[in-house]
Amino acid sequence: MNRQQKIILMIIPNLNFGGAQRVFYNHSIELSRNHKVVECVFNFDAGHAFQSGNEVFSLNVAGGANALSKLIQFFKRIQALRALKKKLKPDISISHLEGADLINILSAQGEKTITWVHGSKWYDQNISGILGIIRHRLLIPFMYSRASCVVTVSEAIKQELIFHYRVKPKAIQTIYNYFDGETISDKGNIAIPANFQPIYEGAPVLIFSGRLVTQKNPAAMLHWFASFVLTHHCKLVIVGEGDLRDELLDLCADLKLNTYHPWSAMELHAAYQVYFLGFQSNPFQFIKRATVFVLPSMWEGFPMVLGEAMYCGIPIVSADCPTGPREMLMDTEKSPLSIEIDYPYKAEFGVLLPILNESTQGVWTKAFSELINDKVVLEYYKKKSTGRAVAFSKEQNASQVSKLVDRILL
Known part of the structure; x- marks a missing residue:
């Protein structure tokens, strides 16, 4: 691998058909014009719909069936991503979607980190119950306050992170998704x-x-x-x-x-x-x-x-x-x-x-x-x-x- 180029590791849970996956694909192609881009997914269980031509690694860690197994798999993903980062030595790691954002932050090896927020957290009805409270009060503020930069795809999400999750405004930038x-x-x-x-x-x-x-x-x-x-x-x-x-x-x-x-x-x-x-x-x-x-x-x-x-x-x-x-x-x-x-x-x-x-x-x-x-x-x-x-x-x-x-x- 040519160290003259900066190495960008891009992380997303999967590459199936979805809006965030399409944005990830667009960014991977755009950034590969000037940098060495390597992609990483949790696994290929959902397929591989968006293929940019850049190298792709799978952590080969599936999701869990219950709370305990999900927790075990979560730590396995952190471990696997940490090992991949030690191998690749990326200059920057960019994650898309919350699951990838959290393991990106927790596996950091001294590289810069960017988290890309694609949707509302405060209004997401899937964030509910006891685990939802933990995510709202602990995990979301924790991970986004520790990223080198947080990117939101709308101005309203930026304001949401500032007012509900206490992320510093200077750490957040809004970049709209773009289309071909x-x-x-x-x-x-x-x-x-x-x-x-x-x-x-x-x-x-x-x-x-x-x-x-x-x-x-x-x-x-x-x-x-x-x-x-x-x-x-x-x-x-x-x-x-x-x-x-x-x-x-x-x-x-x-x-x-x-x-x-x-x-x-x-x-x-x-x-x-x-x-x-x-x-x-x-x-x-x-x-x-x-x-x-x-x-x-x-x-x-x-x-x-x-x-x-x-x-x-x-x-x-x-x-x-x-x-x-x-x-x-x-x-x-x-x-x-x-x-x-x-x-x-x-x-x-x-x-x-x-x-x-x-x-x-x-x-x-x-x-x-x-x-x-x-x-x-x-x-x-x-x-x-x-x-x-x-x-x-x-x-x-x-x-x-x-x-x-x-x-x-x-």
């Missing part, structure tokens, strides 16, 4: 296979793309849509896989939604109300042809899928969840981030709605009733999406990652 807009646009322009054409026939199409997990709030979306579709002629397309898939299919049956899915012998035609498409290697060709992109999440960080929808050039309606959608859809120089949104807020670059639940279904119905058949407003937000995408372009933001690393290495 040309690739997204090119993939969006690829014609969809003929057998999918009926989806877009006969009615406006709302589309959601993402993991089918609690965070994304897909069950609440289906409950709302079942009510909405009683009085409005439209369709809902869901692109993605996740742990809730079977539960959501059962919910559609309970709600009497006429539903297509590819996991049984069903003929796809134009009469369905809901279409589950599963994982698609090119979701952009489906997003681009929809009427409106919908994000119903309960919490986020900097939702990659909103930026991708912008590059696909379609109007966006998003839950005003912590964090990310406000910063992406509002002109924060004109509209303060502190305003409360409990009504359809027509922001500069998209529509923001209160988080979707039983009590806010009426607000969502009002917003979509006004939007889906208003060609003037739809065209306005199409143009606004395309224009806003430039703010998150690779050309405008990738250099910030390299500049940060160079500054920390000085």
Whole structure:
């Protein structure tokens, strides 16, 4: 290994399909232009979706099945990462996602450390119970106060770390995720296979793309849509896989939604109300042809899928969840981030709605009733999406990652 180059060790729990994994992949490629980049994952149990071409090490330590085994595996990961660092002698170790952040800090061998925070901690409903209290009060403040630098993907997460976890402001920098807009646009322009054409026939199409997990709030979306579709002629397309898939299919049956899915012998035609498409290697060709992109999440960080929808050039309606959608859809120089949104807020670059639940279904119905058949407003937000995408372009933001690393290495 050539010691003329600085060695950057990048750590993430896995490299499956996910927003943080995509950012990790982008950064790995960007930093390898001037440095020796080595990647590290806990294991390859979830696959290896993003392959940058850089060398990858696996700690080969699986997760635990219960609290005791999880603790044992946690210490094994620290031990394995410490051994890898002794072998590689990195100049800087950069970790993405909380599990990797903690073992990065605890295995440090004198190198600089950067932790990359992709999502809200304070509003993350997965951080709960006794272990959640320990994470909130001890682990999160501990690890982020000991990093050489903490990077957040939104300004709101930065403020969260300062006020709730007492991380010093000077130790935190916000760098927005960036997108390869040309690739997204090119993939969006690829014609969809003929057998999918009926989806877009006969009615406006709302589309959601993402993991089918609690965070994304897909069950609440289906409950709302079942009510909405009683009085409005439209369709809902869901692109993605996740742990809730079977539960959501059962919910559609309970709600009497006429539903297509590819996991049984069903003929796809134009009469369905809901279409589950599963994982698609090119979701952009489906997003681009929809009427409106919908994000119903309960919490986020900097939702990659909103930026991708912008590059696909379609109007966006998003839950005003912590964090990310406000910063992406509002002109924060004109509209303060502190305003409360409990009504359809027509922001500069998209529509923001209160988080979707039983009590806010009426607000969502009002917003979509006004939007889906208003060609003037739809065209306005199409143009606004395309224009806003430039703010998150690779050309405008990738250099910030390299500049940060160079500054920390000085």
